[in-house]
Amino acid sequence: MQDVTTSEDRILRLLKFRGPQATPAIARHLKITLPGARKHLAALLDAKLVSFADEAGKVGRPRRTWRLTPLADGRFPDSHAVLTLEMIAGIRSVFGEDGLDRLIGARESETEARYGAALSGLRDMAKKVARLAELRSEEGYMADWQALPDGSYLLAENHCPICAAARICQGFCRSELAVFRRALGEDVTVERAEHILAGARRCAYKIGPKS
Numbered sequence: 001m002q003d004v005t006t007s008e009d010r011i012l013r014l015l016k017f018r019g020p021q022a023t024p025a026i027a028r029h030l031k032i033t034l035p036g037a038r039k040h041l042a043a044l045l046d047a048k049l050v051s052f053a054d055e056a057g058k059v060g061r062p063r064r065t066w067r068l069t070p071l072a073d074g075r076f077p078d079s080h081a082v083l084t085l086e087m088i089a090g091i092r093s094v095f096g097e098d099g100l101d102r103l104i105g106a107r108e109s110e111t112e113a114r115y116g117a118a119l120s121g122l123r124d125m126a127k128k129v130a131r132l133a134e135l136r137s138e139e140g141y142m143a144d145w146q147a148l149p150d151g152s153y154l155l156a157e158n159h160c161p162i163c164a165a166a167r168i169c170q171g172f173c174r175s176e177l178a179v180f181r182r183a184l185g186e187d188v189t190v191e192r193a194e195h196i197l198a199g200a201r202r203c204a205y206k207i208g209p210k211s
Helices: 004-018 023-030 034-046 070-075 081-119 125-138 163-168 171-184
Strands: 050-055 063-068 143-147 153-157 188-194 203-209
Touching: 004 023, 004 034, 004 050, 004 063, 004 070, 023 034, 023 063, 034 050, 063 070, 081 125, 081 163, 081 171, 125 143, 125 153, 125 171, 125 203, 163 171, 171 188, 171 203
Parallel strands: none
Antiparallel strands: 050 063, 143 153, 153 203, 188 203
16 A cells, blocks of 8 residues: 555655646656545545646546645755744845855855866866756755756756745845856856746756856
8 A cells, every 4th residue: 555645745846946847747747646646645635745726627527636735845954944034134244245245155155166176177068057956965955857858958947945035135036147157157048947945836947158
């Protein structure tokens, strides 16, 4: 018998990585029957971890798609959000915005050095992007990547463990974009394609060679 908790965790992870999904797609991903998928989804709905929307089709029953609720974020890493917010407020109070900027700058320098060391020696852009996705996943960002038809790459972060901090200080987001650009090299362009703070379900970056 399949572990119920494991199956439901896998559904949450699928929705986190891939966004809204129809019931048949969820069943295929878990390799279970449609009734089995509906049972797990009903349990997640009761727990208020998922919600659904019914979209009318041309024929037949409406197509039901499932998505995560804000409550589901508690099932993923949050890097001690409350403590982080308190620390940011304290730094602002004691040292002002300049002090907070210095803190972000120090974090940026440390991160850039670590990423630079991890990517050194890699010449292929795909390998660099893959390694960067690994580093970000290790930090709790649940990152993945894919090659795009135009020869560029998309680095997607399906979770933001510092989201609470970024909402009150967007310097963290600007800093991370700058780190990516420097770590990947001067011959690479990095542009933000999706942003959680702008209402997207994830943050994503398009990476390609400079023309």
